[in-house]
Amino acid sequence: MKRINVFLLSSLLLAAFSMACTETERSGxxxxxxxxxxxxxxxxxxxxxxxxxxxxxxxxxxxxxxxxIPVEFDWKPAMEAGKIQQEPALESSPEGKTEEATGALVLRGTGEFVFSTAGAPHGADLRVRTQICNEISGMCFRPSWQTVTIQ
Structure with missing residues (x-):
């Protein structure tokens, strides 16, 4: 009986720990x-x-x-839709902080990238690639592209 209780308790703890770990990474x-x-x-x-x-x-x-794999911008959808004639020039980007482990610049929190354009391409689509890395576990997730409509 004691063995069964220990086994059940161990199983419940393992299941709870697994669910907690899975939930911390959920958002996308x-x-x-x-x-x-x-x-x-x-x-x-x-x-x-x-x-x-x-x-x-x-x-x-x-x-x-x-x-x-740094943040990257793909302006092809906006150009193909005729909203812009050429890829906009990057005027400014977040300063970032140097990550000790890699020596690379990283973005934490929120950062703004400002591009100069000829006109205001409202309604144009822009694709943005990011690769998110967990600072606690050290795990980097596969990069993903997101399409954003310029407001």
Whole structure:
């Protein structure tokens, strides 16, 4: 009887721990955390605001080993729709902080990327790629592309 109670208690604890670990990573598709992204146009600028979940970061550059996956912007949908004629120039981006383990610049919290455009491409679609990394476990999730409509 004592063995059965210990086994049941162990099984319940293991199940509860597994569920708790799974829940901490849920927010995007398939439980993968994802950035919250919005884009707004004002005069000749588009501002893309990217918010990274708490206890996570995204890379702003490829790092000194040139092996990391930074935030990337794909303007092809806007160009194909005729909303812009050429890819906008990046005017400013978040400063970021240097991650000790990799030497790369990372974005924590929210950062804004400002692009100069010819006109205000309201209603145009923009694709943004991020790779989210968990700062507690050290795990980086597969990169994902999100399509955002410029407001």
């Amino acid at each position: 598709n398939d439980g993968i955390p994802e950035a919250s992204i919005r884009a707004t146009a004002l005069e000749n600028r588009v501002t893309v605001s990217i918010s990274i979940p708490a206890d996570h970061h995204a890379y702003l550059n490829r790092g000194p080993q040139d092996n990391l």
